[in-house]
Amino acid sequence: RSCGDNGKKSTTKKKTKKKKQQTYPPYVLERTDVFCRGGNLHVTIRVIDRPEESDDEAQAKDDTMQCESAAAPTSHSDERTAALTEFLSKLSDAVRRDAFRNVASSVLQERMRAVLPSLNAVAFVADGSILPRRSGASSLPMSSPPAIPFEAPGGSPMKKTLEVDMGKLARYLPDAVNGSSSKVSITGLVIPEGVTLIAGGGYHGKSTLLRTIAAGVYDKLPGDGRERCVTDRNALTVRAEDGRYVSNCNVSAFISNLPAPPGSIAALDTSQFSTREASGSTSQASNTSEAIEMGASAMLVDEDVSAANFMARDGRMRALVMDESITPFLYRVNGIYNSLGISSVVVVGGVGDWLDVPQHVIKLDRYVATDATKKAESISRQFSHGHVQYAGRGVVHRLQWDGDRTPLQRRPTSESLEWFRDSDVSLLEGGGRAALRGDGFHRDGDEEEEEEEEEDDDLGVIDMSRCEQLLGKAQQLYGCALCVAWLLEEARARSPTLGTRGLLNKLDEALDENGMEELLLSSAGEDASDVNDESLSSLESFRTEGLLESLGFAYRPRRCEVAMALMRTRGIRFENIPEVDDGTEAAKEREAERKKAQLAALWANRRKGRNQQ
Structure with missing residues (x-):
């Protein structure tokens, strides 16, 4: 109630807008507000008391204060305490009811994933799993029926049974999984190492199966439908991303002999390829090369979101366009596995x-x-495509991997590190994009640097909108940006000579030891290992108040997504780490010269013998 101008009390109706319930992804992800240290589980709950008022309500409040000038100030402390106590009591009931069930499900998935190397497999999809989602925008499982539970093909060597010892946690697993003993047996489809195709007609479930494999890098909550589908943690989705930023990436294994740009006489060096706006093929070539550089165990590729000219080229097109700049992924996929041990799962x-x-x-x-598999081999032999020579470099579709084309380890240049010094993190509107703004953005440089900077209006923008394994939504995107800011500061202040993989190792060590709050406290100059509960509850200790107000928390991303975010940060320039000359290359050159001289001597002796006859 409020006072009008005449001093009489009048009643006003407060309009309330029904809020849509927020849903969170069904994945088990480390958060900034939940962490373990010293054997204790820390759960941080922050209450932000900031009531929203309309203009009319604010005016009414002012009128009330004028009319009741003698009124004593009121405190809402007791109300907040009572509400928080009630919330915690309900939370405790929920924890007691569901905690062990969720823990058992997550432990089962971790142990299933640990079995994969012994099976020479990169993924496992359990029988009975519900793979399709309710819609393209939902992470909830489709009801069954109409959804068809997955079933591995009978009689196939890819159908296997996993044996997992769950100990006392076995009692908390669903009856469909748990038997009477502590050992759990799960039958399903194994995706072997090597090159695996997922084929079929349109709208028959190919991409759904691939998305299940991609999501298998995370543990899922019970009820997701895919909580017994696991994938090697380092499997990475690779697709085309036209328009993405690329800096000094070696794509020469896939892109070569590019024509010189207009106004230039020198051809582009694709071993050090850079662009502000990559095409579909060059972006997918960059993504593939960066997956190799990151140490991916498997690449997950769907032709629906790939560049057609990067994926394959048939014999007729080879005959028409003989000087093609692109060596398709199809020709390289076997060499990548044979030489680098990186598997590929491809939807075609x-x-x-x-x-x-x-x-x-x-x-x-x-x-x-x-x-x-057998039918595909028969069709391949029938059409004989695999026996055509490709420009004298070997059998087409099965080119050997050239070691010189393996991407080198890179590191951010010292100039880039200064630009992104003490970066602030924010999310951009539209979804899928974050931004870093460093102190170096406001430096006083020469005119050439200023003009070059003005050419890129998106300096510091990280576009992760097409990174399909970033399943933690905005919270995980924010976590990626925090990790990138930490990596750049680590490289600038303490580890300027480390490459990307070394920096990622440092990040993993810091996060494993101190949790995600390490990233939030680092900008305040605090060491997370010395932080006490009082400093943890302080809003000023965090990188931005916007995280609490807009998202509440951030998820920890995989190192793969952190590397992808780093390499997509516009304005960061990379340089190759100089290789240490251990004499191997010189020895190879000497051996090649020796064989060449030996062969020349052999032919000279043969010609001499003929002349004598």
Whole structure:
């Protein structure tokens, strides 16, 4: 109630807007407000008391204060305490009811994932799993029916049973998984190491299966439908991202002989490829090279979101366009596995040339999986595409990987590190993009640097909108930006000679030891290992108050997503780490010269013998 101008009390109705309930992704992800230290679990709850008022309500409040000048100030401390106590009591009930069930499910997935190397596999999809989601915008499982539970093809060597010892936690698993003993047996489809194709007609479940494999790098909550589908932690989705930023990336294995840009006489050096706006093919080539540089264990590729000319090129097009700059991924995929040990899982449905390269083929027909490996091999032999020579470099579709084309380890240049010194982190409107703004952005430089900086209006922007394994939504995107800011500060202040992989190792060590709050406290100049509970509860200790007000918390991303965010940060320039000359290259050159001289002597002796005859 409020006082009008005449001093009489009048009643006003307060309009309330029904808030949409916020949903969180069904993945088990480390958060900034929940962490373990010294054997204790810390859960941070922050209450921000900031009531929203309309203009009318604010005016009414002013009128009330004028009319009741003698009124004593009121405190809401007791109300907040009572509300928080009630909330914690309900939270405790929920924890007691669900904690062990969630922990058991997560431990089961971790132990299933640990079994994969012994099976020479990169992923496992359990029988009975519900793979499709309710919609493209939902992470909730589709109801069954109509969803068809997944079933591994019978009689296939890819159908295997995993044995996992769960100990006392076995009692908290669902009856469908748990038997009477502590050991759990789960049957399903194994995705072997090497090159695996997922083929089939349109809308038959190919991409759904690949998305399940991609999501398998995270543990899922019970009820997700895919909580028994696991994938090697370092498997990485690779796709085209036209328009992405690239700096000094070696794409020469896929892109070469590019024409000189207009006004230039020198051809582009694709071993040090840079662009502000990559095309579909060059962006996917960069993503593939960076996956190799990051140490990915497997690449997950869907032709629906790939550049067609990067994926494959048939014989007719080779005959028409003989001087092609692109060596398709199809030609390299076997060499990548044979030389680098990186597997590939590729969804195809329109280009039969892919049948020449896989070790295993999974066919989906009306959402039912079958093993089509033998049939694919028969079709490949029938059409004989795999026996054509490719420019004297070997059999097409199975080119050997050239070690000189393996991406070198890179590091941010010292100039870039100064630009992003003490960066602030923020999320941009539209979703999928974050931004870093460093103190160096406001430096006084020469005119050339200022003009070059003005050319890129998006300096500091990190576009992760098409990174398909960033499943923690805005909270994980914010975590990526925090990690990038930490990496750049670590490189600038303490580890300027480390490459990207070394910096990621440092980040993992810091996060494993101190948790995500390490990133939030680092900008305040505090050491997370010395932080007490009082400083943890202080809003001033955090990098931005916007995290608390808009998101509440941030998720810890995988190191793969952190590396992707770092390499997509506009304005960061990379340089190759100089290789240490251990004499290997010189020895190779001497051996090549020796063989050349030996061969020349052999031919000279043969010619001499003929002349004597």
